[in-house]
Amino acid sequence: MNEVPVAGIELTVPPHPEFLQLVRAVVGAAAVSGGGTESPLEPGRVADLRLVVSEAVTNAIEAQSAIGAPDRVLIRCRVGDDKVLVEVMDHGPGFDPDAVPDLPDVETPERLRHESGLGVALMHRLADKAEVESGPDGTTVRLTIRPS
Amino acid sequence: MQLDVLSRDLRPLDASGGPTAVVLTVLGDLDMAGAPSLRQAVVTVVDSGARLVVLDLTAVDFVDSAGLGVVVGALRRLRTHDGDLVVVCPEPRIRRVFEMCDLDRVFALHRDVDAAATAMAGRALA
Numbered sequence: 001m002n003e004v005p006v007a008g009i010e011l012t013v014p015p016h017p018e019f020l021q022l023v024r025a026v027v028g029a030a031a032v033s034g035g036g037t038e039s040p041l042e043p044g045r046v047a048d049l050r051l052v053v054s055e056a057v058t059n060a061i062e063a064q065s066a067i068g069a070p071d072r073v074l075i076r077c078r079v080g081d082d083k084v085l086v087e088v089m090d091h092g093p094g095f096d097p098d099a100v101p102d103l104p105d106v107e108t109p110e111r112l113r114h115e116s117g118l119g120v121a122l123m124h125r126l127a128d129k130a131e132v133e134s135g136p137d138g139t140t141v142r143l144t145i146r147p148s
Numbered sequence: 149m150q151l152d153v154l155s156r157d158l159r160p161l162d163a164s165g166g167p168t169a170v171v172l173t174v175l176g177d178l179d180m181a182g183a184p185s186l187r188q189a190v191v192t193v194v195d196s197g198a199r200l201v202v203l204d205l206t207a208v209d210f211v212d213s214a215g216l217g218v219v220v221g222a223l224r225r226l227r228t229h230d231g232d233l234v235v236v237c238p239e240p241r242i243r244r245v246f247e248m249c250d251l252d253r254v255f256a257l258h259r260d261v262d263a264a265a266t267a268m269a270g271r272a273l274a
Binding site: 017018020021024044047050051054055058061062106107112113114116117118119121122125126 | 150177179180181210212213214216217220221223224227241245248249250251253254
């Protein structure tokens with residue numbers, strides 16, 4: 001995060017799905033309130049922000065569940081004048097972001113065998129910038145959301 | 149409670165008393181936390197003999213890829229049993245998530261349960 005934010009929040013949650021709703025609510029509220037200044041995002045983009053944060057934290061929870069890591073997931077949200085920046089950090093085993101397989105074509109029967117695999121694609125599609133740093137000690141996802 | 153699923157039988161889809169559809173009404177957030185409830189509800193109605201399911205997402209406040217995954221799994225389960233599933237999704241922000249994942253090409257998205265039932269009746273009679 002290169003620019004000084006106007007306002008921000010930081011929270012950590014246990015790696016359990018029950019905390020997803022809380023994370024979305026807190027990050028969404030931070031983006032709407034803008035730390036007391038006018039929010040840089042219109043309601044539709046706040047909805048996009050809530051969705052990409054949910055995807056990132058879901059991936060974090062899944063990653064830690066895979067190895068039974070009880071560490072809390074860290075979420076940072078910084079609200080700037082013209083964008084919102086979010087970081088999600090987990091303590092999972094890491095993965096190769098370039099090795100995420102493509103899903104079969106949506107109109108083929110094979111596609112119905114895949115119930116997961118859309119999260120990373122959604123993050124890249126909705127965020128203006130989505131960066132993934134991953135290693136054996138965990139993964140950090142950095143998302144930038146600007147007004148549409 | 150983050151997600152609840154209500155089940156009810158729909159009227160017979162044709163005057164001859166043919167197949168009856170089940171409506172699953174989902175309330176709350178359809179995410180990783182809520183997904184198991186919907187998955188279990190689908191398993192329950194299919195195990196009880198339902199083959200046509202209307203999935204009503206009118207009262208869903210939020211859906212992400214984990215939620216969409218369960219809907220995909222529900223369709224697969226029903227088709228495995230020669231059944232089918234249609235989706236009621238009038239809310240643009242929920243519909244948009246389906247569209248972004250191209251799943252509007254897989255599921256017929258209807259504005260209300262009546263429209264979904266009519267479409268399903270057409271398939272059942274075809």
